[in-house]
Amino acid sequence: MATFSSSSSAYSSRINGTGSNWLHQNTTSKQPPFTKLNFSLQQSSTSKAVQLQHGVKVSPAKTEGILKDGVNFSVTLPQQTTDIATFDLNKESSTVSITVVGASGDLAKKKIFPALFALYYEGCLPKHFTVFGYARSKMTDAELRTMVSKTLTCRIDKRENCDEKMDQFLERCFYHPGQYDSEENFLELDKKLKVHEGGRVANRLFYLSIPPNIFIDAVKCASTSASSANGWTRVIVEKPFGRDSESSAALTRSLKQYLDEDQIFRIDHYLGKELVENLSVLRFSNLIFEPLWSRQYIRNVQFIFAEDFGTEGRGGYFDNYGIIRDIMQNHLLQILALFAMETPVSLDAEDIRNEKVKVLRSMRPLRLDDVVTGQYKSHTRGGVKYPAYTDDKTVPNDSLTPTFAAAALFIDNARWDGVPFLMKAGKALHDRRAEIRVQFRHVPGNLYNKNFGTDLDLATNELVIRVQPDEAIYLKINNKVPGLGMRLDRSNLNLLYAARYSKEIPDAYERLLLDAIEGERRLFIRSDELDAAWSLFTPVLKQLEEKKIVPEYYPYGSRGPVGSHYLAARYNVRWGDAASDQ
Numbered sequence: 294m295a296t297f298s299s300s301s302s303a304y305s306s307r308i309n310g311t312g313s314n315w316l317h318q319n320t321t322s323k324q325p326p327f328t329k330l331n332f333s334l335q336q337s338s339t340s341k342a343v344q345l346q347h348g349v350k351v352s353p354a355k356t357e358g359i360l361k362d363g364v365n366f367s368v369t370l371p372q373q374t375t376d377i378a379t380f381d382l383n384k385e386s387s388t389v390s391i392t393v394v395g396a397s398g399d400l401a402k403k404k405i406f407p408a409l410f411a412l413y414y415e416g417c418l419p420k421h422f423t424v425f426g427y428a429r430s431k432m433t434d435a436e437l438r439t440m441v442s443k444t445l446t447c448r449i450d451k452r453e454n455c456d457e458k459m460d461q462f463l464e465r466c467f468y469h470p471g472q473y474d475s476e477e478n479f480l481e482l483d484k485k486l487k488v489h490e491g492g493r494v495a496n497r498l499f500y501l502s503i504p505p506n507i508f509i510d511a512v513k514c515a516s517t518s519a520s521s522a523n524g525w526t527r528v529i530v531e532k533p534f535g536r537d538s539e540s541s542a543a544l545t546r547s548l549k550q551y552l553d554e555d556q557i558f559r560i561d562h563y564l565g566k567e568l569v570e571n572l573s574v575l576r577f578s579n580l581i582f583e584p585l586w587s588r589q590y591i592r593n594v595q596f597i598f599a600e601d602f603g604t605e606g607r608g609g610y611f612d613n614y615g616i617i618r619d620i621m622q623n624h625l626l627q628i629l630a631l632f633a634m635e636t637p638v639s640l641d642a643e644d645i646r647n648e649k650v651k652v653l654r655s656m657r658p659l660r661l662d663d664v665v666t667g668q669y670k671s672h673t674r675g676g677v678k679y680p681a682y683t684d685d686k687t688v689p690n691d692s693l694t695p696t697f698a699a700a701a702l703f704i705d706n707a708r709w710d711g712v713p714f715l716m717k718a719g720k721a722l723h724d725r726r727a728e729i730r731v732q733f734r735h736v737p738g739n740l741y742n743k744n745f746g747t748d749l750d751l752a753t754n755e756l757v758i759r760v761q762p763d764e765a766i767y768l769k770i771n772n773k774v775p776g777l778g779m780r781l782d783r784s785n786l787n788l789l790y791a792a793r794y795s796k797e798i799p800d801a802y803e804r805l806l807l808d809a810i811e812g813e814r815r816l817f818i819r820s821d822e823l824d825a826a827w828s829l830f831t832p833v834l835k836q837l838e839e840k841k842i843v844p845e846y847y848p849y850g851s852r853g854p855v856g857s858h859y860l861a862a863r864y865n866v867r868w869g870d871a872a873s874d875q
């Protein structure tokens with residue numbers, strides 16, 4: 294299947310083949326909004342049928358039904374197309390089976406099944422697809438459907454024909470109980486998959502939604518006993534990808550015993566978030582930002598993640614990892630790489646991932662002095678007692694695992710030399726947010742300095758990219774307060790998504806699942822990126838553990854340890870989220 298998307302305000306294309314490249318993009322109209330793409334069929338085999346959706350036209354007209362190999366054709370989009378247009382070049386002859394391994398688990402219920410349903414509802418899944426749940430729990434197909442329907446609390450809930458669509462979706466959902474290390478059980482799954490595939494080209498996606506200690510067993514069995522014989526087989530792997538450089542490299546080596554790198558889709562769901570996707574658009578398609586994107590104008594950059602709840606229910610997993618591995622080494626570092634990378638040669642996955650690796654490899658490994666850790670303690674507010682991290686029964690009473698960390702990182706390259714990149718991540722804080730804050734330098738020789746009082750830092754521009762909640766991009770500027778005097782204030786140029794766009798924002802898992810089905814790797818982590826990411830954090834993680842560094846305790850629901858402010862102050866930085874006009 295090949296898809297591309299277009300809209301009146303942005304234009305882009307995503308062209309992928311099924312198995313091998315069915316389509317080759319020759320030219321794209323240069324006029325935004327783009328309206329035309331020219332393709333030629335590359336695969337020298339049988340003719341392909343073309344299905345076009347959303348009023349997309351194909352020319353020449355005779356290609357409408359059957360396309361012959363080597364035929365050039367062009368596709369015209371309606372000017373205002375905002376939806377994804379879907380081509381299915383071999384729709385009658387191929388099918389996609391998505392097996393959720395660990396289907397009885399938390400992530401499967403909370404994210405994966407709802408995302409699959411949303412994709413189905415939006416018409417983004419191929420004509421022929423099947424969803425299989427696989428886990429050890431005993432369940433029938435009907436029981437899986439009940440479980441899925443009960444947990445399909447997703448953005449689609451209130452939409453037209455939701456119930457009807459849900460019933461249709463559930464008819465495509467099946468379950469096979471089995472052990473994760475049993476080739477025999479995976480062979481049984483293979484047999485069932487074959488029945489549903491009905492002799493078509495069989496593409497198979499396995500989503501490993503299981504604890505990391507059983508990844509390799511499951512990959513081994515899936516690849517040896519349930520790989521597709523005539524289509525592609527891909528595996529989505531959930532984090533954690535190891536605990537440090539060594540264990541991550543060992544995991545990669547083991548995965549590569551059974552899979553090629555291009556079959557492995559390492560998911561970092563923050564890369565699927567709308568505002569993170571938009572980061573490159575903001576930087577590379579607006580003349581006003583890219584020239585400012587360097588040490589010359591940027592004073593510091595902050596990546597902030599906060600949750601207003603603790604590890605509830607996931608303490609067992611969390612205690613072995615801690616907040617640095619859970620959030621910083623992956624989600625925040627991935628955003629940092631996209632933020633700081635050089636302009637990629639193109640929007641192709643490999644070009645983008647090459648630039649991300651380069652910037653990660655230009656970074657200094659984090660030093661112990663540049664980290665502050667914290668752990669939440671019990672706190673009573675309004676008569677309600679909020680638990681300490683160690684109150685979780687799955688967490689040892691003497692655990693030193695950080696639930697909060699702040700860190701200062703540096704990129705030793707020409708663009709970013711000396712600019713502090715600060716990260717802060719914590720659970721059980723006073724609010725929930727994820728954002729990027731870019732604080733600009735002072736205006737040299739500012740004529741209005743005297744209007745700002747003594748604290749010039751408060752008067753510098755700040756660009757905030759709020760990833761969640763209430764997605765927004767806003768720029769703090771200085772402005773004259775209307776009137777006869779000369780009083781200045783700080784105001785926001787504010788792009789609040791909910792006010793600007795009526796369209797709801799898809800969940801990150803929808804985008805990533807669709808990309809994995811289409812073979813688009815841009816938003817997945819390549820193994821060299823992972824190595825580079827681990828080498829930045831592994832030394833400090835080891836020191837924290839070996840030296841048994843005691844975290845600073847902070848009350849549940851507070852703003853976190855004071856130490857994070859001292860760390861920022863050492864680099865002349867003030868956390869943007871602490872300001873009153875945030």
Ligand SMILES: NC(=O)C1=CN([C@@H]2O[C@H](COP(=O)(O)OP(=O)(O)OC[C@H]3O[C@@H](n4cnc5c(N)ncnc54)[C@H](OP(=O)(O)O)[C@@H]3O)[C@@H](O)[C@H]2O)C=CC1
Nearest residue numbers: 395397398399400401428429430502503504505531532533
């Ligand atoms: N939950 C979340 O919000 C997030 C999870 N992740 C990652 O996604 C993956 C899945 O997470 P989640 O759904 O929370 O995990 P769960 O702990 O819910 O496990 C998923 C399923 O795996 C099976 N399982 C659990 N423990 C074991 C075990 N020790 N041995 C064998 N099988 C076991 C169980 O199925 P059964 O007993 O039926 O076989 C369970 O339903 C993990 O790698 C996690 O780190 C990543 C980001 C967020």
Ligand SMILES: O=C1O[C@H](COP(=O)(O)O)[C@@H](O)[C@H](O)[C@H]1O
Nearest residue numbers: 532562600607619620624727761
């Ligand atoms: O990967 C993880 O992410 C969640 C936060 O994800 P969000 O999309 O809800 O912001 C976090 O709670 C969890 O600890 C971590 O493993």
